[in-house]
Amino acid sequence: VGRLCAQKNYFFAIDIFSKIKKLKHNAVFWIIGIGPLEQKLKAYVEALDLKESVIFLGSRNDISDFYxxxxxxxxxxxxxxxxxxxxxxxxxxxxxVVSDAMPKEVFATNLIEAHSLEASKDEWVNAFLEVADSNIKRKSSLSLLQQANFDIKQQAKNLEKYYLDALDDTRRIEK
Structure with a gap:
């Protein structure tokens, strides 16, 4: 999920998926987003004979359904x-399963693990398959994310308070 640009490292991701596909014949890789690399990525997928397994879903407003x-x-x-x-x-x-280039703030739950981009592709494949094949029952992590300050309602209240306090400070200075 993201803009189809060099930053997101999609060619690497497709290489990893290609290895996964050899081990898990029914594997499917969804790519959700649009961007400047879209046509090159589609050509790369076709060259690797993955066209039936790598699905480009474009820009979406229903990403939570795909999650x-x-x-x-x-x-x-x-x-x-x-x-x-x-x-x-x-x-x-x-x-x-993410690169170690992620900022520490995204490690809000125990559901995320980072790996070096210098690690072998086989290490990435193994890490991904380990979590994808786990039979852990999924549950919402919303409360953990709220505790980590990723709650839009609370942040809106904090921002409102900040601006009201700043307004009060301005009014005091003007008097």
Whole structure:
């Protein structure tokens, strides 16, 4: 899930999926998003003979529904500002296998594990299969994310208080 750009490291992700597909013949890889690399990624998928297993879903407004259909979430980004999609995936109870380029703030639950982009592709495959094949019953991680300050309602209240306090300070200065 994300913009189809170099930052998200999709070619690496497709390489990992190609190895997974050899082990799990029924595996499917959903790519949700649009971006400048879309045509190159589609050509790469076709060249690897993965066209039937790698599904490009485009830009969507119903991503939370897709999280419910996933076995695991994979984001081997080269760098991230925050990686909101990791927060969303964790909120859905998904195990996440991500690069170690993720900021520490996204590690809000025990559902996320980071791996070095320097690790072998086989290590990435094994890590992904371990979480995807786990029979752990999924449950919402919303309360853990709220405790980690990822609650939009609470943050809206905090922001409102901040602005009201700033307004009060301005009024005091003007008097």
């Amino acid at each position: 419910q259909g996933m076995d695991a979430f994979f984001l081997p980004s080269l760098y991230e500002g925050l990686g909101i999609v990791n927060i969303e995936a964790q909120a859905s109870g998904l195990h996440c």
